[in-house]
Amino acid sequence: MRQEQLQAQIEKVKAELLKLGPMRPGSLSQQYSACQKPGCKCVDPVHPQKHGPFYQLSYTHLGKSTTQFVRPQFVPEVRQQLANYKKFKALTQQWVTLALELCKLEMQKARSAAPPSATTHPS
Numbered sequence: 001m002r003q004e005q006l007q008a009q010i011e012k013v014k015a016e017l018l019k020l021g022p023m024r025p026g027s028l029s030q031q032y033s034a035c036q037k038p039g040c041k042c043v044d045p046v047h048p049q050k051h052g053p054f055y056q057l058s059y060t061h062l063g064k065s066t067t068q069f070v071r072p073q074f075v076p077e078v079r080q081q082l083a084n085y086k087k088f089k090a091l092t093q094q095w096v097t098l099a100l101e102l103c104k105l106e107m108q109k110a111r112s113a114a115p116p117s118a119t120t121h122p123s
Contacts, residue, residue: 003109006102013095016087023084026059028070 032052034042041049055070057078070078 003102003105006098006105010095010098010102013091013098017091017095020084020088020091022081023088024057024059024078024081025061025085026057026082028075028078028082029056029058030054031056 030053032050033054034048034050036043042051053072055072055075055078056067057070058065058067060066
């Protein structure tokens with residue numbers, strides 16, 4: 001790939017990053033629980049029905065693990081923030097990959113443009 005193409009792709013990645021909205025790392029899980037109170041539907045011997053769903057967000061930031069409950073009305077928003085974070089991670093990885101390739105091309109170009117004595121190393 002040529003330098004101009006790599007630069008164009010890097011600019012495209014930057015533009016995509018600017019479009020991202022609020023983000024957060026982690027995962028969202030759906031939990032059900034049984035209170036075990038006598039007579040409750042969750043301890044019915046024939047057809048137990050657990051309480052829930054409850055939504056739980058878990059993530060690690062700065063080396064600290066955190067778990068918090070998320071109210072059902074905020075679940076769509078949290079899911080969007082999680083998706084934005086995943087997209088952010090993928091785009092930054094793509095940017096780094098393209099930047100490494102660009103640096104490699106620039107070094108090859110500089111090496112081929114340098115006089116032969118500048119590229120050889122004394123033993």
